[in-house]
Each structure stands twice: as structure tokens, then as C-alpha cells.
Amino acid sequence: GDSVTQMEGPVTLSEEAFLTINCMYTATGYPSLFWYVQYPGEGLQLLLKATKADDKGSNKGFEATYRKETTSFHLEKGSVQVSDSAVYFCALTSNQAGTALIFGKGTTLSVSS
């Protein structure tokens, strides 16, 4: 079935470092892809999304490009801040999943000053 695989965490970075969190997906057809972020004690927030191949989603300095040829949707940010410390989830929806989101396991990011 459809699935999402994220890189294992935690990821520990210093402030202003470059961030990449890898996300690979398996899906039939043409899924829509999402990144969600969860801050401590809160629910998830939509960070960005892409609905077709080669689309680039971006928000708050974060970017991810929908790569159908490599079935990937890696999250990047050029310069992280302490306030970016959170858990990041890659997710997809597809014909098989219907109206449900299929999430990866999440990657914990910790940024120190």
C-alpha cells in the first residue's frame, strides 16, 4: 500500500545551519504531498504542500519539491532558527488513501543557539 518513509531523527543543528529532512514516498497514481510541523504540546500545522510533479511548496523559509522520478519530497531550509525546533511530518494523500492522510513517522529537529 501507499506509504511515506522519513529519515530517522533526531536532527541536531546549530542556529543558521542548513536543514534537509528526507522524505520518500510510495504511491500509485499521482499523490498530493505535504509537510506538517508539530510544536511541543500542540497539534499539527500545515507547513507546505505540492499537488503535482515538479511543484515547489514553500512557506516561512522552508521549501520542498515534488520529484516524481525519485519519489521524493525533501524538506529544506537555508538557515534554521531555534524557533524551528519541532517534529516534522511528511504525508501524502492518494487515490488509494482516499480522503485520509498517510504520515511518515516524523523527524525531530532540535536547533541550538
Added chain:
Amino acid sequence: KAGVTQTPRYLIKTRGQQVTLSCSPISGHRSVSWYQQTPGQGLQFLFEYFSETQRNKGNFPGRFSGRQFSNSRSEMNVSTLELGDSALYLCASSLESVNYGYTFGSGTRLTVV
């Protein structure tokens, strides 16, 4: 505007009891979905309601049920609680479907003892 409101925030129940969780979506949102979040299984889809009808259902036993009211508010019920039902239960609402992007509530933390 008000976000997604889940009540209660915390619950402690005994094995064998039943529990009802409540979710008030963002005004105008007609789709409400429920997810279970645990350290071991991550985020798993329970069900989705749209205009008072269950539109999609995940792979959970029949002890898990839900409903949606005419004002789009939703409740989920878990009967005959088991220790393994201890989790964070997240409600998410959307205008029409997940492809518009969800807005999540802060969740209800259920502990079964």
C-alpha cells in the same frame, strides 16, 4: 478566527470503560477527520466525516466510532477501553477535503489505566 477546539484536553479512564471526545471545527469547514497518535505507530487515520456522513474509515476495530452533527461538530467514541488505546487523539478540519490542507486541534490526551 477560532481554531479547531478539542475537549477535554486530558482524560484518564479505566480499562473497560467508554469515552467520548469532542471536536469543534473551524467555522465553515465541513470535513472533520480524526487521527490517533502514539509513539509506536505514529499518526494513524481513524475516520472522516463530511456533511454528517462518514466518508472514509481507517483500519481500527468497531470499538472506535464517530459522528458529525449538522453544525459540523464531531464526536468520537471508544468503547471497552484497552490499555493500548492510550494515545493523543487529534481532530482536523478542512473546507472540503484533505487536499485543501487540514487545520488540527491540540488533541485530547487519553490515558487508560
